[in-house]
Amino acid sequence: MLMAVSDLPLRRTGRGKVRDIYDAGSDRLLLVTTDRVSAFDVVMAEPIPHKGAVLTQLSAWWCGQLEELGPTHLISSDADSIIPEIPELAPFRDSIAGRAMLCRRTTVFPIECVVRGYLAGSAWKEYRISGTLAGEPLPAGLEESSRLEPPIFSPATKAVSGHDENITISEMRRLIGDEATSQLEHRTRAVYERARVIAESRGIIVADTKLEFGRNNDGDILLIDEVLTPDSSRFWPADGYKSGRQQPSFDKQPLRDYLEREKAAGRWNGEAPPPPLPPDVVSATSERYRLAYRLLTGTDLTLTETW
Ligand SMILES: Nc1ncnc2c1ncn2[C@@H]1O[C@H](COP(=O)(O)OP(=O)(O)O)[C@@H](O)[C@H]1O
Ligand SMILES: [Mg+2]
Structure with a gap:
């Protein structure tokens, strides 16, 4: 079932660019990943088939892989386990199948924990201009897509609207305190180190990724939100990697390329409403998205009619 917005009989507590968030009891949330896609911070009018299921099932798979490194928010991403917990959802099985995740509710740290193992995107842009990343100097002579050893933890604020802003670690300390800052940095690095070894064994470079953490009522810090998906990470084919240029990536590159062409042709000003997407760009x-899932997990996402 292709879905741009969900409508479940639970109290909706939020709607992000991609996810609809529902109250599922005092200490639980139901995160419903729709098929909405955003690029350049603008949500497209056309949903992307199977995207919600890919993001949900890939996050759940990673939560399993990363279990030993600390608690995550995942309770279940299987509709057949979620429905007995929330019986009101029984008539809505098609809406939640594959795409809903029952998770532990937390108070979210207002920080995007970004870790970069390669110099790309906004980090490359800043480095090229000033030789720095979030204001901190980097070694001279790096190229676009150069490997960063050790990886760099480069947090950003979670902007309520508009673009996230890179901050220094001292700014992060001021925002959430010394103790939480060092725990989040430590957890982020540990997740990245583990994930990149797993991904590399499957021929994928995790160039960078963005993690979120929250604290539950017991004071524990949980890894939350989406985990190592094509929306939150840059995945590059290891085969053919070469620094000094951009790399092809397993994400919404076809969409970005199309939007760049529309901008260059003067048909789009970069703001909502976006131009309509041609069917070949959607497919x-x-x-x-499905390829990223298949390569990382080694299995095809079993796509049912309802997904
Ligand atoms: N376990 C959790 N507890 C509380 N909030 C969460 C949890 N997991 C994810 N979230 C929040 O749910 C939202 C997910 O929606 P999304 O569409 O990804 O939002 P955004 O447009 O901000 O990226 C994010 O604001 C995220 O911080
Ligand atoms: Mg998000």
Whole structure:
């Protein structure tokens, strides 16, 4: 079932660019990942087939892989386990199948924990201009897509609207305190180190990723939100990697390329409303998301009619 917005008989507590968030009891949330896609911070009008299921099932798979490194918010991403917990959802099985995640509710740290093992995107842009990343100097002579050893933890604020802003670690300390800052940095690095070894064994470079953490009522820090998906990470094919240029990536690159062409042609000003997406861009984007899942997990996402 292709879904741009969900409508479940629970209290909706939020709607992000991609997810609808519902109250599922005092200490639980139901995160419903729709098929909405955003690029350049603008949500497209057309949903991307299977995207919600890919993001949900990939996050759940990673939560399993990363279990030993600390608690995560995942309770279940299987509709057949979620429905007995929330019986009101029984008539809505098709809406939640594959795409809903029952999770532990936390108070979210207002920080995007970004870790970069390669110099790309906004980090490359800043480095090229000033030789720094979030204001901190980096070694001279790095190229676009150069490997960063050790990886760099480069937090950003979670902007309520508009673009996230890179901050220094001292700014992060001021925002959430010394203790939480060092725990989040430590957890982020540990997750990245583990994830990149797993991904590398499957021929994928995790160039960078963004993690979120929250604290539950017991004071524990949980890894939350989406985990190592194509929306939160840059995945590059290891085969053919070469620094000094951009790399092809397993994410919404076909969509970004299309939007760049529309901008260059003067048909789009970069703000909402976005231009309509041609069917081949929608299907190429859908195919990329599914490919990322297949390569990382080694199995095809079993796509049912309802997903
Ligand atoms: N376990 C959790 N507890 C509380 N909030 C969470 C949890 N997991 C994810 N969230 C929040 O749910 C939202 C997910 O929606 P999303 O569409 O990804 O939002 P955004 O547009 O901000 O990226 C995010 O604001 C995220 O911080
Ligand atoms: Mg998000």
